[in-house]
Amino acid sequence: MSTQVPEEKEQSETEQEVNAETEAEITEGASYGDQRRSQRDAQRRESVSGAPVDIEGESFELKVFRYDPEVEGKMEPRFDDFAVPKQKGMTVLDALIYARDRYDTTLTFRHSCRQAVCGSDALFINGRQRLGCQTQISDLEEPVRVEPLPHQDVVKDLVVDMEHFYDQMHAVEPFFQPDEEPDGDLEEYRQTRENRENIKMSTRCIWCGACMSSCNIAAEDNQYLGPAAINKAYRFAMDEREGEDMKEHRLNVMDQEHGVWRCQTQFSCTNVCPKDIPLTEHIQELKREAVKQNLKFW
Amino acid sequence: MHEHDVLVIGGGGAGLRAAIAAHEEGADVAIVTKLHPVRSHTGAAEGGINAAIREGDDWELHAYDTMKGSDYLGDAPAIETLAQDSPEETVQLEHWGMPFSREDDGRVSQRPFGGLSFPRTTYAGAETGHHLLHTMYEQVVKRGIQVYDEWYVSNLAVTDHDDPADRECHGVVAYDIKTGQVEGFKARNGVILATGGTGQVYDHTTNAVANTGDGAAMAYRAGVPLEDMEFVQFHPTTLPSTGVLISEGVRGEGGILYNSEGERFMFEYGYAKNDGELASRDVVSRAELTEVNEGRGVEDEYVYLDMRHLGEERITDRLENILHLARDFEGVDGLEEPMPVKPGQHYEMGGIETDENGETLIDGLYAAGECACVSVHGSNRLGGNALPELIVFGARAGRHAAGADVSEAEITTGKTAEIEEEDGLETPVEPGAVATDDEDVAADGGDVSADGGAAVVEPDETVRSAVERERTRIERLMEKDDGIQHAELRADLQKSMTENVNVFRNEEGLKQALEDIREVREAYQDVYVNDPSRTFNTDLIHTIETRNLIDLAEAITLGALARDEFRGAHWRQEHQERKDDEWLKHTMLSWNDGTPELWYKPVILEGQDKTYEPKERSY
Numbered sequence: 001m002s003t004q005v006p007e008e009k010e011q012s013e014t015e016q017e018v019n020a021e022t023e024a025e026i027t028e029g030a031s032y033g034d035q036r037r038s039q040r041d042a043q044r045r046e047s048v049s050g051a052p053v054d055i056e057g058e059s060f061e062l063k064v065f066r067y068d069p070e071v072e073g074k075m076e077p078r079f080d081d082f083a084v085p086k087q088k089g090m091t092v093l094d095a096l097i098y099a100r101d102r103y104d105t106t107l108t109f110r111h112s113c114r115q116a117v118c119g120s121d122a123l124f125i126n127g128r129q130r131l132g133c134q135t136q137i138s139d140l141e142e143p144v145r146v147e148p149l150p151h152q153d154v155v156k157d158l159v160v161d162m163e164h165f166y167d168q169m170h171a172v173e174p175f176f177q178p179d180e181e182p183d184g185d186l187e188e189y190r191q192t193r194e195n196r197e198n199i200k201m202s203t204r205c206i207w208c209g210a211c212m213s214s215c216n217i218a219a220e221d222n223q224y225l226g227p228a229a230i231n232k233a234y235r236f237a238m239d240e241r242e243g244e245d246m247k248e249h250r251l252n253v254m255d256q257e258h259g260v261w262r263c264q265t266q267f268s269c270t271n272v273c274p275k276d277i278p279l280t281e282h283i284q285e286l287k288r289e290a291v292k293q294n295l296k297f298w
Numbered sequence: 299m300h301e302h303d304v305l306v307i308g309g310g311g312a313g314l315r316a317a318i319a320a321h322e323e324g325a326d327v328a329i330v331t332k333l334h335p336v337r338s339h340t341g342a343a344e345g346g347i348n349a350a351i352r353e354g355d356d357w358e359l360h361a362y363d364t365m366k367g368s369d370y371l372g373d374a375p376a377i378e379t380l381a382q383d384s385p386e387e388t389v390q391l392e393h394w395g396m397p398f399s400r401e402d403d404g405r406v407s408q409r410p411f412g413g414l415s416f417p418r419t420t421y422a423g424a425e426t427g428h429h430l431l432h433t434m435y436e437q438v439v440k441r442g443i444q445v446y447d448e449w450y451v452s453n454l455a456v457t458d459h460d461d462p463a464d465r466e467c468h469g470v471v472a473y474d475i476k477t478g479q480v481e482g483f484k485a486r487n488g489v490i491l492a493t494g495g496t497g498q499v500y501d502h503t504t505n506a507v508a509n510t511g512d513g514a515a516m517a518y519r520a521g522v523p524l525e526d527m528e529f530v531q532f533h534p535t536t537l538p539s540t541g542v543l544i545s546e547g548v549r550g551e552g553g554i555l556y557n558s559e560g561e562r563f564m565f566e567y568g569y570a571k572n573d574g575e576l577a578s579r580d581v582v583s584r585a586e587l588t589e590v591n592e593g594r595g596v597e598d599e600y601v602y603l604d605m606r607h608l609g610e611e612r613i614t615d616r617l618e619n620i621l622h623l624a625r626d627f628e629g630v631d632g633l634e635e636p637m638p639v640k641p642g643q644h645y646e647m648g649g650i651e652t653d654e655n656g657e658t659l660i661d662g663l664y665a666a667g668e669c670a671c672v673s674v675h676g677s678n679r680l681g682g683n684a685l686p687e688l689i690v691f692g693a694r695a696g697r698h699a700a701g702a703d704v705s706e707a708e709i710t711t712g713k714t715a716e717i718e719e720e721d722g723l724e725t726p727v728e729p730g731a732v733a734t735d736d737e738d739v740a741a742d743g744g745d746v747s748a749d750g751g752a753a754v755v756e757p758d759e760t761v762r763s764a765v766e767r768e769r770t771r772i773e774r775l776m777e778k779d780d781g782i783q784h785a786e787l788r789a790d791l792q793k794s795m796t797e798n799v800n801v802f803r804n805e806e807g808l809k810q811a812l813e814d815i816r817e818v819r820e821a822y823q824d825v826y827v828n829d830p831s832r833t834f835n836t837d838l839i840h841t842i843e844t845r846n847l848i849d850l851a852e853a854i855t856l857g858a859l860a861r862d863e864f865r866g867a868h869w870r871q872e873h874q875e876r877k878d879d880e881w882l883k884h885t886m887l888s889w890n891d892g893t894p895e896l897w898y899k900p901v902i903l904e905g906q907d908k909t910y911e912p913k914e915r916s917y
Contacts, residue, residue: 071831089539089629101785105837106829110337112506115542116626117428118337133540134626155476156834162334175440176395176433186351186385188392190404196397203397203429207336241395 058086061143062095064107068156077154079145080104086137092125092146093132096158109158116274119206122213123158124149129210129272149213165209168225172233172253179243189241202235202282204275211269211279223258227269227279230260234282237289248293255290263287299761302328302444304699305470305485306492307451307513309335311343311427311688312667312695313492314434315387316656319696320490321441327700330472330483332508332839334447335435339494339506340688343427344545345411346419347689348682349388350381352408355416357381361905364683367413368676369866370882370912371526374905375708376672379654379694384686387693388420396433398422411682412546412578419682424545424619430685446483448475451512452771452842454489454520455482455764456660457755462521462888463712467663468757471768475839478832480769482761488699490656491517491665492692496646498843499851500800501792503643504536504543513669515846517650518853522658523712523886525671526648527850528857531679531867532801534582536642538600542627544639546681548620549575551612553605555586556636557594563601580678580867583641583801590640602636641801645684647675647867648857651886653707656695666695672709673884676901677866709902718883720896723860726809727816729852731892732823775841778826784841787825791818791844791851799855804871808859815852822848852894857885860896866915878912 062082068074082099084090093111100107110120114133121132124147126140137144152160182189211227212218218226225233236242237250254260260283269279304320306313309331320327329335350360360381365372392398392406399407399421410417422429438445455469469484493513497505518524535544549555555575557563564570569585570577577585586601595601605613605620610633613621617632624632649671656664656672667688674687698704754760794814798807822845829837863877864870883898903910 068831068833070833074831087539089537089627091540091627094539101789105783105785105827106831108829108834108836112333112337112508113339113342114507114540114627115342115623117341117425118333118339118506120333120337136626136629138629156831159834166334170439175436176393178393178395181393186389188389188398188406191400192404193400193402196400199397200423203432204425206341206428207334236395239395239397 059083060086060137062099063143063145064096064099064158065147066107066157067154068106080107081143090137091133092123092130092135092137092140092144093121095137095144096132096146108156117206119208122149122208122210122274123147124213129214131208131210131274134274149209151213151219152209160209162209164222165207165212165228168212168229169207169232171225172229173250174232174236176236176239176242177246178241179245191239191241195238195240199235199238201277202231202238204277205231206275208274210272210274214268214272216266216268217262217264221258221262224262225259227263227283230254230263230286231277231279231282234286237286251286251290251293254286255294260287260290299482299484299758300328300446301484301486302326303485303487304328304490304696305330305483305488306490306696307331307470308338308492308494308667308669309333309435309445309447310338310492310494310667311340311430311434311685312692313338313490314431314438315689315692316490316492316664316666316696316699317443318434318437318441319693320700321443323697323700323702325487325700327696328444328446328483329438330446330449330451330470332448332450332475332512335438335445336432338431339509341428341431342504342506342543343430343685344424344543346409346421346426346682347384347388347391347430347685348411348414348418348680349384349420349686350416350418351385351388351406351420352416352418355418357385359415360384360418362910363414364674364680365910366913366915367678367680368674369678369876369915370878370903370910371529371673371676371865371884371901373673373709373902374910375902376654376674378905380674380683380686380690383690383694387686387689391430391433391689394433394437396422396429398429411680413680414682424547426685430689446472449473450475450839450842451516453764453768454516454663455484455761456520456663457760459755463659465521466661466755467520469761469764471761471764473768473772473839475834478835480765480772482765484757484761485662487701488662488664490695490699491650491663491669492667493669495668496847496850497643498788499792499795499847499854500643501789501796502536502640503541504533505541505643510843510846511646511669511850512843512846513665514650515849517658517663517665518849518887518889520660520663521889522660522663523651523888524648524853525651525673525884525886526677526857527646527853527887528861528868528885529647529675529677529866530643530854531579531645531647532583532641533644534579534586534641535603535639536644537623537628538638538640540627541642542623543642543644544603544620544623544637548603548605548617551605551616552608553603554607555582555639556602556604557589558596558601559594561594563589563594580801580869584869586639586641587801596638600638600640603639604636605632606634606636645679647671647677647679651711652691652695653709653711654691654694655698655704655707656691657698657707657711659712664695664699666691677868713897714899716900717886718898720860720898723856723896725856725859726813729812729816729856729894730889732820734823772838775825775827775838776830781824781826782821783828784825784837784844787818787821788840788844788847791815791847795851795854799851799858801869802871803858803869805859808855811855812852812859815848815855819848819852849889853887856887856894856896861885876915882912
């Protein structure tokens with residue numbers, strides 16, 4: 001384990017000092033940087049009394065998992081510590097961005113929308129799968145510990161390989177397969193409000209992979225479709241616009257050895273889902289439907 | 299070298315729709331995206347899709363509303379195409395299984411939106427974009443369309459003719475983010491840019507971090523004009539710390555804006571006595587900033603949006619999502635406290651000049667979606683018109699690129715007899731590329747001529763030489779071990795744009811921005827990548843993106859300085875009126891050997907059966 005910014009941490013009474021310390025290391029070719037730095041320092045001095053965002057003087061410790069398969073000195077997994085000034089409304093993603101942009105530009109993680117809809121920044125934060133952008137620092141115990149999603153191969157730092165997750169999603173024929181199109185120009189399929197309501201939560205999945213990472217069964221059985229893919233199947237199987245034959249086909253897919261029956265209703269997927277999708281419930285419902293379907297043939 | 303008939307760059311709404319359309323025409327199509335398609339920013343769209351699909355409504359009304367909303371800076375053929383194609387495209391989404399909200403009779407619901415004469419906005423809860431994105435990705439999976447996800451396209455492979463109108467695009471160069479390999483992608487038929495918005499030019503935006511306008515910047519440097527870049531839409535209610543959007547729905551339900559004195563300023567200070575909080579987006583944005591600038595903002599930064607009086611029941615019923623956003627992203631409980639809001643960059647109405655079929659000036663190069671400007675939004679986009687733009691023009695570009703027989707476009711691209719040259723725009727600094735003999739400057743990606751000027755026209759060779767240039771560029775960025783890092787440059791650029799080219803604009807500020815951009819551009823020559831790794835090097839990606847942001851920031855600012863009138867989202871302190879005599883024209887910017895050249899082309903107000911007469915837009 002190494003410590004990335006020990007000096008700053010000890011001295012970090014204010015964000016200003018932290019930055020001055022870090023930036024002072026950039027010495028060459030920095031006439032532009034020098035000029036900007038003095039401007040910025042002047043601005044900071046001006047804004048000290050207003051202190052618009054920083055909760056003055058307080059910082060917290062961000063412990064981040066680090067690993068790079070090809071850079072010497074980084075091949076051995078470790079944790080780096082960063083001192084990050086507390087700001088009102090700050091999320092774990094904000095803290096990671098702060099650490100990356102101020103201390104170490106090699107710190108690597110996926111992120112994009114910053115509003116819990118792109119699904120890129122599912123991480124293992126203080127021992128639980130969460131979206132970095134959706135998690136307030138103020139809700140966490142310190143130090144804040146950030147690791148890549150468990151049970152997935154680590155590509156680098158916090159980035160995991162998502163291929164297996166995507167493969168499982170694709171394995172359930174994740175696309176609409178109706179029998180025939182409605183008659184007439186611009187005619188829609190009819191769908192009752194109740195039916196839409198019934199599938200609504202299942203359609204909210206953002207493919208973040210938190211559920212899959214939290215599932216003990218998926219960790220043991222690489223072929224288990226897992227909660228996200230089964231939820232995707234639920235989304236179509238329960239959509240009344242697809243016909244009965246297709247529903248039967250979908251239930252057959254679910255009824256396989258590595259399908260719904262692997263689920264042991266531990267609810268870990270449901271607990272970590274950042275979109276509050278009742279995943280376990282959906283899996284149970286497909287189990288019931290599969291049983292009902294089998295009974296029909298007796 | 300990878301090879302396909304059609305290459306789609308970007309995996310959001312426009313890109314997915316283009317890929318499906320090209321595939322349906324029988325083309326071998328591949329999507330190359332720096333994210334994974336389901337991570338695209340289309341997923342963040344909330345509102346809905348305008349489509350005239352009901353009795354009592356028709357495409358002509360939709361076109362009229364859009365033309366008026368654009369403040370008469372949209373081109374009629376483009377707007378009429380949008381309105382005509384949207385119904386079929388929208389119903390197509392339903393046929394692909396999109397979970398639209400439903401009426402009692404089971405048909406797709408529609409609701410009223412600002413500026414619409416009929417409630418024609420179809421929607422799927424307040425998550426329309428998410429459902430649109432996923433529904434289309436499902437169709438891509440169904441068709442087995444190849445997706446190169448987490449491949450970053452960093453340049454186009456374009457032939458080296460002197461006149462941009464003679465150039466041809468034969469492919470792209472992309473960088474495999476997972477392994478660091480730089481490779482060529484050849485397109486036998488065409489390349490479609492669908493790379494989305496430019497929000498990262500500003501430090502406060504509703505856009506994703508990935509929205510760095512890569513496609514627009516690459517096309518621009520390859521010789522395609524950028525159109526109307528100064529028209530940037532700002533949304534009045536975004537959360538101060540992140541830029542997360544708080545939907546207009548809150549004000550629609552009766553949410554109230556207060557300043558720090560507890561005054562309901564939209565009424566009390568008379569910004570919009572009739573409409574109050576429900577005035578149009580640009581009006582509310584200006585009102586909020588005026589309050590802040592005059593010292594009545596909270597913490598000198600924002601105002602309050604209060605919905606507590608609506609009561610817990612109604613809030614949970616209709617605005618549940620907003621409670622989550624305020625809680626998760628601002629740490630505020632909307633039931634107990636007012637929410638802090640301020641204006642934020644939301645949408646770039648300008649972009650890569652295209653015609654109605656998505657084609658650009660360069661043969662074989664297409665663009666669609668927010669990165670393009672076929673000119674449907676003019677100077678002001680109506681809510682609910684962004685998503686139909688993606689599907690309508692994505693599909694058209696896809697079909698055309700795949701070689702389908704398409705009707706001839708009415709919009710012309712490039713310079714024609716009707717253009718007007720700009721003369722006399724004074725800029726405080728010389729915009730454009732930095733003149734230097736230093737070879738390292740090639741690392742900035744601004745040099746797009748192949749092999750230092752040898753005329754490369756053969757397709758394979760064009761791609762190969764583009765790959766070589768990119769490899770050199772990336773090596774130089776990686777080999778350098780000191781200098782300036784992108785984060786500092788990007789922050790400076792964003793700060794200046796936010797201060798000077800925001801909701802309020804004046805000559806002094808715009809000139810200041812040009813100076814700041816110049817300074818950043820020069821400093822960029824010293825940029826270096828700290829991370830030596832070839833594996834998932836986001837430091838490198840952000841460094842290349844930052845170069846794109848510099849060009850786009852400059853294009854926005856130059857356009858804003860030139861346009862000395864007040865139209866739609868473009869407010870000028872010294873010019874408080876819409877000047878139809880002078881300014882019914884598009885601002886065009888061409889990258890001419892590294893020097894931005896400004897010119898104008900007329901707005902097309904003649905539609906299929908009628909001419910749209912400009913009318914006063916009353917606020």
